[in-house]
Amino acid sequence: MNTKEIKYNPIGIIHSPFKETEGVPIQPHGAKDIKGSIEIRKKLEEGLRDLDGFSHIILLYHFHLSKDHSLSVVPFLDNKPRGVFATRAPKRPNSIGLSVVKLIKIEKNILYIENIDVVDGTPLLDIKPYVKEFRNMEEVRIGWLTEKDDKFKNFKADKRFK
């Protein structure tokens, strides 16, 4: 299997009110109305054109505070170990995080966002417009999360994935 190393350079930095992992909402539900901003590298500013037509954007970022990885993790919402790919835990083989946030406005290379659930200073890898394939899906099953779904809203991170 070709598993050649892949290298990325962050396109910008995410700013949020969360100075450390502890206390960060674990899903955007819990991050409702929390304001942040994204500073995109000046030389990439042109790539933001037309993005302001979208109400929501997908952020892909690097969990820079996560060291090592674990194939089995006890998620915040649970007390049983789960396979890491069945969770959103940061301690993944490739520590990529994904959040959907609300885009308020763009001023030059700065994006103002809401519903942000990441730590201040997180390196941003990519932005994608949030489009329809993520909605109106029928018959979605969510495995071990089924009974935990209501817990999401007010749950905050503790230290377990430091």
Place this chain on the structure above:
Amino acid sequence: MNTKEIKYNPIGIIHSPFKETEGVPIQPHGAKDIKGSIEIRKKLEEGLRDLDGFSHIILLYHFHLSKDHSLSVVPFLDNKPRGVFATRAPKRPNSIGLSVVKLIKIEKNILYIENIDVVDGTPLLDIKPYVKEFRNMEEVRIGWLTEKDDKFKNFKADKRFK
């Protein structure tokens, strides 16, 4: 701005019926029922536990056929140049792709999937369970895509992002 290089090793390889970029559906809508599989590195197999409870999964992968990047692209659905971050075009500063696919079954380190819209041999970076934050969002605006949405279904890639 700290834009230190980030290195990832693929966790596996995606297999699909598409041997080249041309002809690949540009969104999962157009990929409905198209079958593929994912081969996860043997040593990561433990990380797949509990994933089979989810009907849909998010794949993050590297557009390995995309060379260079462009800040302004003419998307498949359009004839006007758009900022690359307002599109899903592969020629991005960090060529990360995202697809939501249907998970049929898992046998050891092999995942059988449907609705796959990527080229055979694509290196996989991460798998995440598809959960609720992506659904039931109200008032979503989709910018320049608004009037092109119906075109999605039968649209296939041409050579422009080779």
